Amino acid sequence: MSDEDTLRLPADPLPDGCILRLYSMRMCPYAQRARLVLSAKNIKYDRINIDLNNKPNWFFDINPNGEVPVIIHNGQNIYQSLICAEYVEEAFPTPQLYTTDPVSRAWEKIYYNHWNSKGNPAFYSLMLTGCLDPVQSKRLTEVLEVMEGFLKVSGKPYYSGDRIGFADYMTWPWFERMPMMGEITGYEMKKEEFPLLTAWVDRMWKDPAVLDCKIDKQLFVDHYSKYRTGKPDFTIGAKKSKVIDEPLENLDGLRDPSTRFRKTENST
Numbered sequence: 001m002s003d004e005d006t007l008r009l010p011a012d013p014l015p016d017g018c019i020l021r022l023y024s025m026r027m028c029p030y031a032q033r034a035r036l037v038l039s040a041k042n043i044k045y046d047r048i049n050i051d052l053n054n055k056p057n058w059f060f061d062i063n064p065n066g067e068v069p070v071i072i073h074n075g076q077n078i079y080q081s082l083i084c085a086e087y088v089e090e091a092f093p094t095p096q097l098y099t100t101d102p103v104s105r106a107w108e109k110i111y112y113n114h115w116n117s118k119g120n121p122a123f124y125s126l127m128l129t130g131c132l133d134p135v136q137s138k139r140l141t142e143v144l145e146v147m148e149g150f151l152k153v154s155g156k157p158y159y160s161g162d163r164i165g166f167a168d169y170m171t172w173p174w175f176e177r178m179p180m181m182g183e184i185t186g187y188e189m190k191k192e193e194f195p196l197l198t199a200w201v202d203r204m205w206k207d208p209a210v211l212d213c214k215i216d217k218q219l220f221v222d223h224y225s226k227y228r229t230g231k232p233d234f235t236i237g238a239k240k241s242k243v244i245d246e247p248l249e250n251l252d253g254l255r256d257p258s259t260r261f262r263k264t265e266n267s268t
């Protein structure tokens, strides 16, 4: 079992050199947003993969939605991927990933918000059909056309301008999953239709943070094939499937707000 599959509590000491703790899940694109920003800033952190089919009760104390990513930094919990990523950007300002000019920064937000509000739902709706459903394919294509248009109008190589930055990292995880989408549904983001987006994807693949956070394509196919049948395996990629060593009842202390971030007597 790899260390990132050992369930450690929010208040447990960080491993040597780590600045914060990230609760994640290997295949999660939202957690990948946080990972990308942390990697781009060279921040050493303690990553812990949560088996979302077996969440310990205390996990709801650090995120009442029961979702990853969650960051624990200086005893504080931060959740929601965009908020986590912005938090990292603000708490660790160098290298700066957002553009400084207010207009450019506003447009970075417009770009990734478009993907977030329109692209994500279209992406998942098509993936869940498991085929080249014409309605859902068209829906995704329309979002990609807007994303292509953004690059065309700006004339820049990245959503963050002349260099890779915040908006690129917030959008990237779903584009990394496009080949998986092809395997599962037959959908293709064709170079002829999306030349600028295709060039952006090629450029993104050269970035060290993108490479650092890369997930094996076959793992994606295996994960989303199960996911779409309603039986996801959130421990996929772990060296063994049972990732929680400790009886769950020993981990319940943090349910009580007065013991928040403190270990129970039973926990190790």
Ligand SMILES: N[C@@H](CCC(=O)N[C@@H](CS)C(=O)NCC(=O)O)C(=O)O
Residues within 6 Å of the ligand: 025, 027, 028, 029, 030, 031, 052, 066, 067, 068, 069, 079, 080, 081, 082
């Ligand atoms: N809006 C949230 C979405 C996060 C999310 O949906 N994460 C998924 C994993 S990819 C999750 O934790 N799901 C909880 C579950 O399946 O029980 C964010 O941006 O952080």
